[in-house]
Amino acid sequence: MTPRTRRTLTVVSLGVSLRVVFLLWAGELELWADEGQYVVQAVALERFGFYLGSPSWVWPPGYPAFLAACLGLFGELGLLAAKLVQIGLSAVIGVSVMVLARRLFSERAALVAGVTWALYMPLIAYTHYLWPETLFLVLLLPAVCLFLSVVGPRGVADGAPWRLALAGALIGGTLYLKEAALPLLVLLPLILVAAGERSMGERVAGAAVLVLGAVVVVLPWTLRNYEVYGRVVPSGSTVGENLWQGVNAHYINWDYGGVGREELVRESRAYVLLARPPKDAQAWPRSTAANTIDRSSESSAAARDFVRAHPGYYLRSRIKKLADWVTPLSFFVRHQRNGMYPGSFGRWPIRIPFVLWSLLATAGVLALGTVGLFASLPRGAPQWTVLAVVATFLASVAVVSMSRYRVQVEPFLIVSAAGLVSAGWPPRGLARTLGLVALGLLIVLWLLNAAEIAAVLKGAL
Amino acid sequence: VRGWLILLSVLVLAEVGLFGLWHRDSDELRAAAAEPVSPASLFALHVLANRDDTEPLDLARVRALLESEHAEVREYAMTWDGTRAAGEQLQRAYLEGLEDEGERARCDFYLRHQILRPTLERLRAYLHHSSVPR
Numbered sequence: 001m002t003p004r005t006r007r008t009l010t011v012v013s014l015g016v017s018l019r020v021v022f023l024l025w026a027g028e029l030e031l032w033a034d035e036g037q038y039v040v041q042a043v044a045l046e047r048f049g050f051y052l053g054s055p056s057w058v059w060p061p062g063y064p065a066f067l068a069a070c071l072g073l074f075g076e077l078g079l080l081a082a083k084l085v086q087i088g089l090s091a092v093i094g095v096s097v098m099v100l101a102r103r104l105f106s107e108r109a110a111l112v113a114g115v116t117w118a119l120y121m122p123l124i125a126y127t128h129y130l131w132p133e134t135l136f137l138v139l140l141l142p143a144v145c146l147f148l149s150v151v152g153p154r155g156v157a158d159g160a161p162w163r164l165a166l167a168g169a170l171i172g173g174t175l176y177l178k179e180a181a182l183p184l185l186v187l188l189p190l191i192l193v194a195a196g197e198r199s200m201g202e203r204v205a206g207a208a209v210l211v212l213g214a215v216v217v218v219l220p221w222t223l224r225n226y227e228v229y230g231r232v233v234p235s236g237s238t239v240g241e242n243l244w245q246g247v248n249a250h251y252i253n254w255d256y257g258g259v260g261r262e263e264l265v266r267e268s269r270a271y272v273l274l275a276r277p278p279k280d281a282q283a284w285p286r287s288t289a290a291n292t293i294d295r296s297s298e299s300s301a302a303a304r305d306f307v308r309a310h311p312g313y314y315l316r317s318r319i320k321k322l323a324d325w326v327t328p329l330s331f332f333v334r335h336q337r338n339g340m341y342p343g344s345f346g347r348w349p350i351r352i353p354f355v356l357w358s359l360l361a362t363a364g365v366l367a368l369g370t371v372g373l374f375a376s377l378p379r380g381a382p383q384w385t386v387l388a389v390v391a392t393f394l395a396s397v398a399v400v401s402m403s404r405y406r407v408q409v410e411p412f413l414i415v416s417a418a419g420l421v422s423a424g425w426p427p428r429g430l431a432r433t434l435g436l437v438a439l440g441l442l443i444v445l446w447l448l449n450a451a452e453i454a455a456v457l458k459g460a461l
Numbered sequence: 462v463r464g465w466l467i468l469l470s471v472l473v474l475a476e477v478g479l480f481g482l483w484h485r486d487s488d489e490l491r492a493a494a495a496e497p498v499s500p501a502s503l504f505a506l507h508v509l510a511n512r513d514d515t516e517p518l519d520l521a522r523v524r525a526l527l528e529s530e531h532a533e534v535r536e537y538a539m540t541w542d543g544t545r546a547a548g549e550q551l552q553r554a555y556l557e558g559l560e561d562e563g564e565r566a567r568c569d570f571y572l573r574h575q576i577l578r579p580t581l582e583r584l585r586a587y588l589h590h591s592s593v594p595r
Contacts, residue, residue, distance in 0.1 A: 161462045165469065205462040206462060208466055209462060209466060215469075215473055216472045223480040227480075
């Protein structure tokens with residue numbers, strides 16, 4: 001075993017062990033919001049053999065199927081088993097983070113990134129929640145690693161097609177969990193075509209292999225959707241419902257779920273300045289079309305009309321959504337605020353260092369990672385690839401926002417932060433200027449939400 | 462690259478072909494979606510998710526409902542997507558079927574806000590005691 005492999009295994013083992021300890025400390029968590037929905041779908045699937053839909057949206061079946069498999073195998077301990085499987089699989093995230101940092105930066109950066117991942121409280125917390133974020137990252141990160149192994153520095157010349165096919169297949173796998181990665185099937189092929197030294201024909205063929213790899217995996221579900229709805233739905237259909245929630249004459253941020261959510265926001269300056277609907281804005285109702293997909297389309301049309309009628313409100317409320325997306329809060333802090341940890345984690349004063357740890361780790365990774373995106377990542381295809389991933393998930397703020405929609409980006413921010421820390425501050429130039437501007441913007445967004453962040457934090461402590 | 466393109470294209474065509482072979486009559490399915498469904502069946506599923514009171518879940522009642530109308534529940538689930546009206550029918554039936562005013566108000570709140578909070582205890586109890594055939 002090489003020292004590098006030993007180092008990777010040590011760091012990843014530390015991360016996995018911590019996640020097991022924190023699972024035990026968490027206690028039996030009450031299911032929250034979508035978690036309950038996933039479990040209900042899993043029970044229906046496992047006990048009755050059908051996929052229980054929803055009248056308002058279409059979720060892809062991957063996560064309920066995963067929970068159903070755990071319930072089928074382990075019965076009443078199925079949900080605990082699901083969390084343990086998530087913890088085990090999170091090792092893939094740890095390894096991928098280190099591989100990415102090594103490929104993009106250096107061995108030192110890989111170590112920094114690995115240790116940061118191991119100790120990063122928000123990602124630790126998702127391994128003991130029943131949301132699909134952990135499994136999503138388990139598929140997405142290796143896909144990006146494979147893609148960068150073809151287009152990135154020290155990219156391989158041979159064996160590229162299978163890497164692209166596998167990367168595509170993994171992205172296709174993410175589409176069984178969430179539809180959010182769909183834009184990557186446009187952005188990554190574009191990067192592939194634009195980058196590299198091979199002939200244009202080879203690059204286009206490589207891009208086609210990537211897309212076909214994803215299509216092969218997701219097509220059975222797409223065809224099922226076509227049969228059920230009579231519409232082409234590649235993965236899921238949640239946009240209409242999310243537009244109703246996020247582009248309407250009301251404001252919501254699910255990071256603030258629980259008692260006193262409205263009070264928490266109503267007095268906030270950021271809400272009053274940016275997100276409070278104008279007096280003449282009427283909330284548009286949910287569509288009542290018979291078909292779920294048509295309902296989503298009608299909701300999208302209603303949202304478009306709303307934006308046309310209130311363009312100023314839409315734009316300024318997006319600033320609030322962006323501030324919500326980059327908040328140093330996380331579901332872990334929210335859960336603590338709502339007293340949802342029945343185990344040692346939730347007891348005062350034990351919870352205090354963990355809440356602070358989570359807040360500081362998130363803030364540090366966001367700040368350093370954002371600077372690193374512009375100032376440290378290798379120019380060209382590697383930087384465009386990581387920026388494409390960030391942009392894909394950042395785009396959610398056009399619709400709705402909360403910290404959970406940022407989780408998919410956090411491992412990449414850990415990697416770019418590790419690159420910045422290990423290589424040091426970049427010399428003067430455009431990259432450094434862009435990094436500083438991005439950091440300045442981030443700080444402004446934090447200050448905008450400062451009152452709400454402080455209130456949530458006060459409740460959590 | 463050419464070999465991979467051919468392989469993946471063949472796989473895609475094979476999937477579409479298999480879909481064509483096994484394709485059910487979607488028009489018929491969608492027509493079935495417009496048919497009224499038994500509120501009792503829907504109640505049986507939703508009671509698992511939506512009840513949030515201190516009393517134990519009436520497992521015997523849920524099991525009886527599921528066993529007597531299992532086929533109908535399955536049929537409904539296959540055609541769930543086009544049936545917003547059925548969802549509303551469920552809600553009405555659910556609320557009208559509840560005699561206790563406090564519970565009715567509570568369930569109405571949960572249904573309106575789509576808050577599904579099955580407790581682990583309830584889920585475990587259900588999994589442990591259920592004899593519903595798969």
